[in-house]
Amino acid sequence: GPQVEPDPSKKTLVVLGTGWGSVSLLKKLDTEHYNVIVISPRNYFLFTPLLPSCTTGLIEHRSIMEPIRTILRHTKANVKFYEAEASSVDPERKVVRVLDTSEIRGDVIETEIPYDMLVVGVGAENATFGIPGVREHTCFLKEIGDAQRIRKKIMDCVETAAFKGQSQEEIDRLLHMVVVGGGPTGVEFAGELQDFFEEDIKKLIPDIADRFRVTLIEALPNVLPSFSKQLIEYTESTFKEEKIDIMTKTMVKKVTEKTVEAEINKPDGTREKITLPYGLLVWATGNAVRPVVKDLMDRIPAQKDSRRGLAVNEYLVVQGTRDIWAVGDCAVAGYAPTAQVAAQEGNFLAGLFNNMARTEVLEQRVRELSGSLNLEPGNAADISKEIEEHERQLRRIKDIKPFHYSHQGSLAYIGSEKAVADVSWFNGNFASGGSLTFLFWRSAYLSMCFSTRNRLLVINDWVKSKLFGRDVSRE
Numbered sequence: 035g036p037q038v039e040p041d042p043s044k045k046t047l048v049v050l051g052t053g054w055g056s057v058s059l060l061k062k063l064d065t066e067h068y069n070v071i072v073i074s075p076r077n078y079f080l081f082t083p084l085l086p087s088c089t090t091g092l093i094e095h096r097s098i099m100e101p102i103r104t105i106l107r108h109t110k111a112n113v114k115f116y117e118a119e120a121s122s123v124d125p126e127r128k129v130v131r132v133l134d135t136s137e138i139r140g141d142v143i144e145t146e147i148p149y150d151m152l153v154v155g156v157g158a159e160n161a162t163f164g165i166p167g168v169r170e171h172t173c174f175l176k177e178i179g180d181a182q183r184i185r186k187k188i189m190d191c192v193e194t195a196a197f198k199g200q201s202q203e204e205i206d207r208l209l210h211m212v213v214v215g216g217g218p219t220g221v222e223f224a225g226e227l228q229d230f231f232e233e234d235i236k237k238l239i240p241d242i243a244d245r246f247r248v249t250l251i252e253a254l255p256n257v258l259p260s261f262s263k264q265l266i267e268y269t270e271s272t273f274k275e276e277k278i279d280i281m282t283k284t285m286v287k288k289v290t291e292k293t294v295e296a297e298i299n300k301p302d303g304t305r306e307k308i309t310l311p312y313g314l315l316v317w318a319t320g321n322a323v324r325p326v327v328k329d330l331m332d333r334i335p336a337q338k339d340s341r342r343g344l345a346v347n348e349y350l351v352v353q354g355t356r357d358i359w360a361v362g363d364c365a366v367a368g369y370a371p372t373a374q375v376a377a378q379e380g381n382f383l384a385g386l387f388n389n390m391a392r393t394e395v396l397e398q399r400v401r402e403l404s405g406s407l408n409l410e411p412g413n414a415a416d417i418s419k420e421i422e423e424h425e426r427q428l429r430r431i432k433d434i435k436p437f438h439y440s441h442q443g444s445l446a447y448i449g450s451e452k453a454v455a456d457v458s459w460f461n462g463n464f465a466s467g468g469s470l471t472f473l474f475w476r477s478a479y480l481s482m483c484f485s486t487r488n489r490l491l492v493i494n495d496w497v498k499s500k501l502f503g504r505d506v507s508r509e
């Protein structure tokens with residue numbers, strides 16, 4: 035709609051982030067009741083489950099992005115969006131400091147935005163545990179830019195390995211793709227990478243075909259710690275068939291430009307140090323707290339014992355505050371940092387805020403009616419009846435249940451058109467792995483895509499890659 039000034043009779047609701055938590059809140063929020071302001075350095079929603087497929091060009095990155103402007107066009111009332119990073123939150127003065135961090139900047143690059151209510155949905159950043167060399171030499175896999183960087187690097191390694199006169203040793207290094215972290219991100223990426231190699235690179239550049247290797251390094255005794263034992267075994271045996279090397283009980287300690295140094299915990303209790311040369315290294319060791327969240331935690335005494343993010347109560351209110359809520363990977367509510375959890379939390383908050391607004395409207399109406407009761411004694415019976423009806427509605431609304439997460443299951447792609455799924459259906463648990471699960475995985479993710487536009491683009495990419503192979507041109 036057209037630009038309108040904020041309505042002074044409504045509360046200002048500021049939402050930080052345009053990820054899974056914030057966007058599912060915005061999708062269901064009745065925006066008429068608030069002056070809603072969204073702040074995020076990213077002017078789009080990203081469908082992260084298919085991000086690993088973008089690293090090989092199986093899916094083009096724009097197919098899994100949805101502009102926030104398009105999303106906000108469909109809200110009932112006008113919602114303001116500012117493309118900026120929240121650099122700090124002052125819970126005393128109730129303001130958010132925001133900074134334009136993009137390439138093009140105007141005269142104003144920093145300002146303050148006051149809020150009555152604040153939702154923090156800024157997600158997490160990549161954990162590096164302070165391990166030297168990680169920031170300088172590895173690629174993360176969290177944002178669109180990361181996937182694009184990896185896609186370019188894979189082909190750069192391949193083309194460089196195929197360069198005239200390259201030594202055998204250097205070819206082996208360049209074609210050694212190392213993945214650190216055996217969580218779902220690392221596993222899915224390793225699977226996609228091996229597919230890329232089997233389905234396309236091998237055919238296009240046969241002379242180096244037998245040198246390509248993928249190694250997955252995991253500190254714990256097995257990969258996919260959150261999946262059931264049966265599926266862990268299935269994944270590990272599938273990787274063996276796909277010729278992906280899994281090194282478990284191996285902790286990376288240092289990364290240099292061309293090598294990764296790790297320590298293997300041997301069964302006899304001793305440790306062995308190893309150094310592996312690599313061409314591409316993808317770092318997927320999970321989440322760390324963002325600075326803006328850390329800073330906010332430091333300002334709230336009740337958060338002093340929280341380590342992994344903003345501790346929230348069962349209504350997702352940030353402990354120690356009255357008007358700040360947190361959703362998704364930056365919130366500690368006792369659940370895993372997944373899109374599934376973030377989406378349900380955002381959805382819950384929308385319901386909560388819609389109810390709060392309706393409550394206020396009804397209470398206001400009851401106050402008005404009570405006032406007119408004295409002024410119009412003739413209509414007393416009718417007015418009392420109306421008050422009673424409003425109060426009945428109020429009692430119903432006020433009885434808001436706390437947030438309850440309902441786990442739909444875990445799904446992961448493991449390469450060669452196979453997937454693993456731990457699904458809970460009809461109160462029963464159901465674990466499956468294989469090609470049928472792969473079809474289930476594809477249809478589940480397709481149905482979860484943000485929009486019909488995204489869905490069509492993803493199908494188009496799958497068909498295109500199947501018919502013509504992945505596009506290996508390096509832009």
Ligand code: FAD
Nearest residue numbers: 051052053054055082083120156157362363371372373374
């Ligand atoms: P995000 O979705 O990360 O969104 C955070 C938002 O905040 C972004 O818009 C960001 O730009 C913005 N932001 C960052 N800093 C600031 C700031 N200072 N101020 C304002 N805004 C800021 N989960 C599943 O359940 N299933 C899957 O299959 C799955 N696959 C995944 C695959 C990959 C490769 C990755 C990386 C994750 C996957 N996840 C999956 C996990 C899932 O993506 C996260 O749990 C989810 O994105 C968390 O949602 P969120 O809203 O908390 O954060």
Ligand code: NAD
Nearest residue numbers: 215216217218219220252253254285286319320371445446
């Ligand atoms: P993760 O935290 O799940 O896994 C990281 C792994 O890295 C851990 O197993 C850890 O032991 C290992 N590690 C840490 N330091 C190491 C070191 N120095 N050397 C070797 N290994 C090391 O991280 P993730 O895979 O990025 O996932 C993050 C979140 O996103 C999780 O909640 C996950 O469930 C979710 N996710 C889900 C899916 C899916 O459902 N398909 C896909 C991706 C991510």
